[in-house]
Amino acid sequence: xxTSIGRCGPDAPSSSLQGEKAVxxxxxxxxxxxxxxxxxxxxxxxxALVRILKRTGYNVEVHNYIDDLGNQLADTVVGLLNVPYEGxxxxxGDYCWDIxxxxxKEYAQSPEMTDKRTDILHALERGGxxxxxxxxxxxERIVRxxxxxxKNFGIEYDLLVWESSIVRAGxxxxxxxxxxxxxxxxxxxxxxxAGCWVLKQSSVADGEAExxxxxxxxxxxxxxxxxTYTAKDIAYHLWKFGLLEKDFSYHxxxxxxxxxxxxGRAFWKSGHGY
Numbered sequence: 387x388x389t390s391i392g393r394c395g396p397d398a399p400s401s402s403l404q405g406e407k408a409v410x411x412x413x414x415x416x417x418x419x420x421x422x423x424x425x426x427x428x429x430x431x432x433x434a435l436v437r438i439l440k441r442t443g444y445n446v447e448v449h450n451y452i453d454d455l456g457n458q459l460a461d462t463v464v465g466l467l468n469v470p471y472e473g474x475x476x477x478x479g480d481y482c483w484d485i486x487x488x489x490x491k492e493y494a495q496s497p498e499m500t501d502k503r504t505d506i507l508h509a510l511e512r513g514g515x516x517x518x519x520x521x522x523x524x525x526e527r528i529v530r531x532x533x534x535x536x537k538n539f540g541i542e543y544d545l546l547v548w549e550s551s552i553v554r555a556g557x558x559x560x561x562x563x564x565x566x567x568x569x570x571x572x573x574x575x576x577x578x579x580a581g582c583w584v585l586k587q588s589s590v591a592d593g594e595a596e597x598x599x600x601x602x603x604x605x606x607x608x609x610x611x612x613x614t615y616t617a618k619d620i621a622y623h624l625w626k627f628g629l630l631e632k633d634f635s636y637h638x639x640x641x642x643x644x645x646x647x648x649x650g651r652a653f654w655k656s657g658h659g660y
Contacts, residue, residue, distance in 0.1 A: 405445050406443070406445060407445045407446075408439050408445070408447070409446075409447050409448075409449060409626065410436050410447070410448050411432075411449040411547075412429060412431070412432020412433070412436075413428065413432060413450045413532070413536065414451040414452070416456060416458040416459065417454055417525035417526075418459045418461065418486060418525070419479050419480075419482040419483040420479030420482070420528070420532075420535075421479075421531075421535055421536075425532075426539065429536055429539070429541050430541070432448075433540070433541045448542070448543045448544045448545070449543065449546075449547050450533075450545070450546050450547070451547050451549070451622070452525065452529055452546055452547065452549060453549050454525040454548050454549050454550050455507070455549045455550055455553065456615060457503065457507070458486070459525055460506040460507045460510060461486055461489050461490065462485055462486050463517060463520055463524060464502045464506055465485035465486060465489030466482075466485055466520065466524070467502075467517075467520070469485060469488045469492060471484060477531055478524075478527050478528065478531065479528045479531045479532075482528065504610065504612070505517075506521070507612050508611070508612065509521070510550070511613065513550065522550075525548075529546065530640075533639075533643065542642075542643070543643055544643070544644065545643075545645065545646070546639055546644070546645040546646065547634070548645065548646050548647070549618050551634055551646040551647060552618050552621050553613065555632060555634060555635075555646075556632060557618075557624075557625055557630060558617060560621070560624075560632055561617075561624050562583075564629070565585070565606075565620075570585060570586040570587075571583065571585055571586070572584060572586060579603075579605060579609075582605045582607060583605070583606050583607035584603045584604065584605050584606065585603065585616075586603050587602045587604060604616055606620070634646040635647055
């Protein structure tokens with residue numbers, strides 16, 4: 387969950403809040419299966435913040451960030467393509483729950499099958515191929531189910547931001563250029579992170595750096611070229627703060643709910659846009 391507010395704080399008088407813009411990003415369920423009770427809990431917390439800020443005078447814009455390039459969606463696509471299954475389900479998302487469970491069992495039994503996940507991740511990032519189109523269709527269908535389900539609890543959104551939009555519209559490329567101008571973003575030449583582009587958090591003692599399960603630095607691009615979710619989050623937040631000379635295109639997803647995409651309008655609502 388993320389909150390971005392133009393101006394706030396204990397010394398900001400309530401009268402100054404009229405019309406002040408606040409962005410609340412919440413829910414952000416992986417679009418590979420139906421929502422569960424934990425997702426609803428997070429959505430309720432986000433919606434409560436939305437209602438509080440609206441009540442105190444903020445002009446609130448509600449975002450739902452859709453991770454349609456991640457491992458979870460890739461796993462579901464791998465399962466749909468490679469794991470035969472038949473069952474009685476009312477919703478597509480419930481069917482995908484079972485596919486997702488089964489494909490992970492397949493990974494455990496045949497570790498080499500995880501190579502298919504890597505192939506799908508590359509295809510999803512490139513777009514335009516059979517696997518990418520299948521991923522798009524799966525994600526869109528499941529997001530529509532998520533949106534309708536949350537609406538039953540009075541939880542609604544203004545904008546869906548798709549991770550694929552961040553990559554394909556060049557947000558990450560622009561963020562990469564900005565990061566590359568700093569001394570803390572480097573490509574590792576040796577060690578277990580060799581080939582990875584890494585954001586150096588701080589210097590650590592040699593003893594700490596050798597800990598097997600601990601690394602204070604943040605990998606943004608894996609050695610195989612696949613972006614981590616942190617890389618795409620950085621690009622998204624740079625856009626939020628107006629630090630990228632780019633914008634999304636927008637179109638309506640459902641009545642009153644807008645979505646990012648590579649086609650659409652430059653401004654998604656009268657008086658809105660970035």
